[in-house]
Amino acid sequence: MSHDTKTKLVYMANQIATFFKSQPESEAALGVASHINKFWDPRMRRQLFEILENEENGLDALVVQAVPLIRKPEPVTHQVP
Secondary structure (H helix, E strand, O other): OOHHHHHHHHHHHHHHHHHHOOOOHHHHHHHHHHHHHHHOOHHHHHHHHHHHOOOOOOOOHHHHHHHHHOOOOOOOOOOOO
C-alpha cells in the first residue's frame, strides 16, 4: 500500500468520525463502523486494518473505538491457475 493510499484512507476514516461525533456518544462508534461496513469495499477495509497495526497511524480515536464493529475481510489468497 502506497503512502498516498494510506493517507487518503486515514483522511476518509477521520472525516467519517468527524461527522458521527455530532451523534450521541452511545451511537457514534456504531455509526462509523456501519458506514465503513456499508460503503468501503473489502480491499479498503483490509488496508484500514493494516494501517491500524501501526500505533502512530493518525486515526481519530472514534475510528479506533469503532474497529471491533468493522467487518474484517478475509485475507487475500492468490490462486495458482
